[in-house]
Amino acid sequence: MDLKKIKITKQAKICLSLLIAIIMLLFIIIILYNDKFYPNTSIGGIDVSNMTLSEAKNAVQTDLKNHVLVIKGRNNAKYELRGADINLNANYEKQVEDCFKKTHGLFSFYKIISGEDFDVNFDVSYNKEAFKNNLSQSFLITGDNYKITAPVDAHVEYDKTAKSGKVIKEKQGNQLDQDKFYSYVEKSIQQLKTRVNLDKANVYLKPKYVQTDKEVLNELSQYNNYLCRWVCFDMGEKHYEIISPKEIKDWIVIGDDASVSIDQEKMAQWVEKFCLKYKTVGKTRKFKSHTGEVLEVSGGDYGWQIDYSQTVDQVYKALTENNTQSDVDAYVKNKSNTNKKKLLKKLEPIYKNKAYKMNFENPTEDYNTQTYTEVDISEQMVYVFQNGQVVYSAKCVTGLPSDVTRSTKTGCWYIKDKKLEYTLTGADYTTPTKYWVRITWTGTGYHYMNRSDWDKWSPELYKTRGSHGCINLQLEDVKNIYNLVSMRDMVFIHD
Incomplete structure (x- = not known):
């Protein structure tokens, strides 16, 4: 007897038996699931395992009524958008029927083991106004009990320790780009998704610059x-x-x-x-008057x-x-x-x-305290100081005090110009003169004035017969003063 042939015959019988058993098992399965979906089957994410077509339709309808989209955001945010709040609905029957047919196709029986996830986009409908209102009033947008921070660009700030600038890393924040947010959630609803992560959806506002830019x-x-x-x-x-x-x-x-x-x-x-x-211009200064008394004078342009x-x-x-x-x-x-x-x-x-000197300890003592002139309006006298002593004095006539446009202004001034001959001009006069010494830019100065009332001079004369603001002097006096004073010398005018 050929043992090899007997062995082959036994193996063939075993294989044939297994094949028959498998065919019978498949036949039983086909009969059992003739009107049902196979295990591990889902349609558009909805589990329809072991359900009849009718049961699967009911499952989809129930899911739509109870559908919840869980929206996960930054900073542990979680918001639930409920289908019932936006009147979520869909035309789903044809898609379910088509999936049922594919399940029971001629060569689909093998899916009894693996199952199948049908990627179906239902023809979803919802109330768009309710959808927009719901999202716009969510804490993800309003910030109610949820701090919303805008993105911060990478930028440079002063570093106290390094005492120089340093780059501060950008901050992402959690402020949504609302248009992108609405669009993304809308697509998720249309796909009947149950969970989404906004951090992976490119819906947050981004910094314009990052630290490596x-x-x-x-x-x-x-x-x-x-x-x-x-x-x-x-x-x-x-x-x-x-x-x-x-x-x-x-x-x-x-x-x-x-x-x-x-x-x-x-x-x-x-x-x-x-x-x-x-x-120091306009400051109050102290100076030694012709009387020896120390006086204070404010204002002027020195x-x-x-x-x-x-x-x-x-x-x-x-x-x-x-x-x-x-x-x-x-x-x-x-x-x-x-x-x-x-x-x-x-x-x-x-x-x-500029003044005569810069005095850091006593800023107003910036003039030559030994050389200056003093105009005493109350006395109607001019005094020239050199080396701290009066070297010349002369009577004068200053501006008319009752007319503000003609009164001689008090203050600390300085000599700005000297001319042997000069023509004084005003609104109603033109007067040639000699030995002009300018004290103010507005026209006040020492000059000769051929007055007919010099023989009637008194300290009260200027009150009724005052000048247009200048300091009138007799010819000999003004000539001496002209020769004694220098450019930028201090002039104290006081009353």
């Missing part, structure tokens, strides 16, 4: 270029006014486009304080005055001129005095008006 790196470079500098005004006698990064950091403005500029208004406020600090407008331009130019980038980078890395000196800009103050 070239615009931000350029911003840092320009910021430090403006910041890392010292502007030094040499005021004389080892007195300095310095604009340092401590002040500059508050003047730097960064635009929405990552541009860097200087806030000229804030800068100008510093310039204004600087100008006022050294301004003194120090820094030119504000030119200084604004001067400072702005000093702040915006590019430093050498390598010098800036060196200082940012190492705050040594050597690196600091390379970023120092020295300036000379631009004066609109």
Whole structure:
């Protein structure tokens, strides 16, 4: 007997038996699921396993009525959009029937094991106005009990520790782009999704710049270029006014486009304080009168005055001129005095008006206390001081006090011009004169006046026969005064 043939025959019988068993099993399954969906079957995400066609339709209808879309957002936000709140509905019967036919196709029996997820987009309908109102009133939009923060661009700020600029990383925030948000949720509803994650849906507003953008790196470079500098005004006698990064950091403005500029208004406020600090024009001064008494006189135009407008331009130019980038980078890395000196800009103050000297301890004592003239309106006298003593005096006639346009103005003035001959002009007069010494820009000065009433002179004459504001003198007196006084000498006029 051939054992090999007997063995093959047994194996064939076993295989045939298994095949028959499988066919019978499949036949039983086909009969059992003839009117049902196979296990592990879903339609559009709705489980219809082991359901008849009618039961599956009911399941879809029930799911639509009870449908909830869970919307997950940033900062642990979770919002539920219920189908019932937006009148969610769909034409689903044909899609379910088509899926049922595919389940029971000629060669679909193998899906009894694997099941099938039918990716079906139901013809969904809903109340669009209710949908929009629901989302617009959700805490994701309104921020009720949910803090909404806008995205923040990566930007440069002052670092107190490093004493230079540093890049602050962007912040994403949780503020929604509402149009994208509505559109995304609408598509999710149409697909009857049950859960969505907004953080993966590109619906949040984004920062315009992130820390690696070239615009931000350029911003840092320009910021430090403006910041890392010292502007030094040499005021004389080892007195300095310095604009340092401590002040500059508050003047730097960064635009929405990552541009860097200087806030000229804030800068100008510093310039204004600087100008006022050294301004002595109009201040009250003390001086020794001809009587030996120390008097106080206010006003006038004598003194120090820094030119504000030119200084604004001067400072702005000093702040915006590019430093050498390598010098800036060196200082940012190492705050040594050597690196600091390379970023120092020295300036000379631009004066609109100057005095005899700068007195840092007593600013109003800025005139030559030994050489000046005094005009005493109440006495109607002029006194010339040299070396601290009266070297000449003369009677005079000052402006008519009852007429504000003609009265002689009190104050601390200085001699601005000297001419041997000069023509005085006014609204109703033209008068040639000699030995003109200008005291004010508005026309007050010493000059000769051929008055017919000099023989009637008294300290009261000016009250009725006063000048148009000038200080009238007799010829010999004015000639002597002209020769004694010098340009920019102080003139004290008081009553």
